[in-house]
Amino acid sequence: MGLAELREELDRVDRELVKLYRERVSLVSEVAKEKRRSGRAVLDPVREEEKLDSVSAFLKTELREKLPGEGIQREEGTEKEPKRAAVPGKETQGGESGRGVPLSGESEKDSRRAGVEIEFHERAVRELFRQLMSLSRRWQQRLLGREPSPASGFREVSEIPRKKKRVAYQGLPGAYAELAARKSFPDDCRFLPSESFRSTVESVLSGRADFAVLPIENSSYGAVADNFDLLLQFPEAVILGECFLPVEHVLMALPGGALSGIRRVFSHPQALAQCESFFREHPRIEAVPMRNTAEAARRVRESGERELAALASENAAEIYGLSILQRAVNQQKSNTTRFLIVGKEKIYERGAERLSLSFELSHRPGTLYQVLGSFLFNDLNLSMIQSRPVPDRPFEYRFFVDVMGNLSDPDVRNALSELPGFRILGNYSDFSDAFPRKAAFPAERIKGGI
16 A cells, blocks of 8 residues: 555544544533533543543553554564464463463564553553543533632732832842832832842741742843742742843943953842853953842942942942943843742732743653643643752752643633642733833932942
8 A cells, every 4th residue: 555545544544533523522512511410520530540541451452452463563584473462351362261472473572562562552542532531621611611620729809909018129229129129019119128039038928028029030041040949938929920121231330430440340140141241352350249239239339449340230320329331231132031029919810811830740751741731732821841959859850830821711720620739829910011100210329338
């Protein structure tokens, strides 16, 4: 049979599959009616596992009966036909019960091939039916108009109040985190500098602040990995919003300083990395890491030394009375940092667009694939995935993912129902530029030192 004829046969089989799919959907619709009458839940995990085991066992039996004659090719030069395999629970063709016959007759090599083939198809059919059942649940939910519970305790609200709130951020006035906070909240809020990322979250959980602003990833440098871990260390913390802040690093020094005289530049390690090309062009200048860009600007101000400079925001230069030696020092002009807005109330806005989740998986082949498949077959866009090592469990990892969707969406809830143990970190929208500001940055100029 040539390729054209084979393709015709495949088309015929595929048409039969479509007919069988339609027949299955019709039966699923009847199941939905019965569940409506009985009030039973759409998801029945015990039944689904039984179904997977059943189709897997059926496939094994079918393959053991048919593979020796159809799926395994005899080696060239072998004259004898392969013997038929024994089916568990049945008499062998030779009349003896319970004595297994090699799957491919005389050849041990063929037997191993048959075993590999059975294993492959068993996994394949389990995955096929897992996705069929996922699609069936989606169809039942649409027929019933039900939304499966995410078992998360989150509550939908029309909007998240942001006026006259206390907003904590890491660093000093002029830090990029403060800019993100002011970009996300109105001028009537109080913006509270904090020593560390941890203390910003702790201030929210203790009630000293209403929100905390945390950087989570940068378009040039990647994830702020420690803050992923921080979110899990505080289970009460909830992501309520996000902010995208374009970042332009400015080189600043004391008035009277000049680029030719600069010997050391202070900044946060990420800011230094984002300006790597600058340091390649000026090899005599030493890059000195600090905890925060605004702290670097203050360090230069306090030093009184014109040989020192800082990489920070233009607002930091204004606050600390420094002169700008060079703008746009970072090599990536589209450099943007994404910040998370964290609170402690399990709420989400009606129009929330991004869902952040965390989960751990058993160390087995295919577990991550199955989780990602639940998003695919529920038509959800996965926008970010990040892995982090699990403490005290070497070479085991937890995953953080962002999915575009809302907890009120039945497809989102259906996907969540398929996940192993997971935690919803938040369902939220972009807070950037939500309020008009009276000034670009209402900072107080600091004169004569700190």
